[in-house]
Amino acid sequence: MINAFTVDLEDWFQGLTSTNTLVDKWPSLESRVVLATKALLDILRSFEVQVTFFVLGYVADQYPALVEQIKADGHEIGVHGYYHRFVSRLTPDEFAQELERSIKAVERITGEMPLGHRAPYFSINAGMPWVFDLLQANGFRYDSSFFPTRNMLYGFPDAPRFPHWLNGHSLMEFPLSTLRLGGINLPIAGGFYLRTFPYAFIRWGISQLNRRGQPAIMYVHPWELDLGQRYKRVTFRERITHYHGRQRMQHKLHCLFTDFHFGPLRSLLKPGHSQDSPPVSRTES
Numbered sequence: 162m163i164n165a166f167t168v169d170l171e172d173w174f175q176g177l178t179s180t181n182t183l184v185d186k187w188p189s190l191e192s193r194v195v196l197a198t199k200a201l202l203d204i205l206r207s208f209e210v211q212v213t214f215f216v217l218g219y220v221a222d223q224y225p226a227l228v229e230q231i232k233a234d235g236h237e238i239g240v241h242g243y244y245h246r247f248v249s250r251l252t253p254d255e256f257a258q259e260l261e262r263s264i265k266a267v268e269r270i271t272g273e274m275p276l277g278h279r280a281p282y283f284s285i286n287a288g289m290p291w292v293f294d295l296l297q298a299n300g301f302r303y304d305s306s307f308f309p310t311r312n313m314l315y316g317f318p319d320a321p322r323f324p325h326w327l328n329g330h331s332l333m334e335f336p337l338s339t340l341r342l343g344g345i346n347l348p349i350a351g352g353f354y355l356r357t358f359p360y361a362f363i364r365w366g367i368s369q370l371n372r373r374g375q376p377a378i379m380y381v382h383p384w385e386l387d388l389g390q391r392y393k394r395v396t397f398r399e400r401i402t403h404y405h406g407r408q409r410m411q412h413k414l415h416c417l418f419t420d421f422h423f424g425p426l427r428s429l430l431k432p433g434h435s436q437d438s439p440p441v442s443r444t445e446s
């Protein structure tokens with residue numbers, strides 16, 4: 162069973178909501194994305210794992226050599242918006258501009274059209290068909306933004322938990338992994354949850370998914386491995402969501418890559434879909 166491992170490539174201040182909107186101030190904040198991503202690339206190389214990097218367009222424009230290195234290492238390059246904005250707060254026109262700018266930023270470096278998209282903050286859901294119209298019109302083959310859970314920032318708790326074709330579109334959706342326990346979806350896919358839950362629980366959760374014939378779809382941010390960074394003016398919530406459990410992250414990645422097979426999301430794409438095809442998998446437990 163091949164599981165998918167993904168990286169949302171962004172700097173620490175682009176993901177923090179307290180600094181995300183201060184684009185004019187970004188150049189004055191300490192950029193750590195190159196250093197942190199190189200450490201992650203070293204780990205991936207040592208396990209000979211190829212994954213998907215969803216690259217923020219802004220980062221691609223600032224650090225093209227980093228994106229070149231990611232591609233040279235054999236990883237898939239998808240897009241993650243340009244300024245890391247909540248898609249749910251954009252108009253269709255604004256989203257179209259963000260998307261076009263992010264595509265151009267990575268295409269300029271890789272020479273290839275990206276197949277995959279991940280919305281910043283997992284901020285899209287099935288009730289936003291215009292997003293999928295635009296993704297399809299721009300040649301994307303899949304999206305991986307549904308997170309079937311709910312927290313303070315994001316979530317789409319009613320989303321199908323497993324990969325499926327998006328209604329009326331030739332696009333697959335790869336929701337981030339959750340485990341259904343006692344009628345509740347527990348996120349095990351990455352980020353805060355991967356940092357916080359004991360590894361034994363994550364391992365058990367992935368085994369449960371695989372036993373049902375479903376791949377795990379995991380994610381990490383480079384800043385989650387960067388122990389040297391601490392921005393002092395974070396809010397209390399950000400101190401928890403961004404910084405808690407970073408010390409154990411590297412060890413957990415080693416365990417994951419030892420215990421399971423991972424590949425890029427494109428390796429999970431199913432061929433030969435037309436808009437009339439039935440959904441592949443919408444089964445809920």
Ligand SMILES: [Zn+2]
Nearest residue numbers: 169171281282
């Ligand atoms: Zn992000």
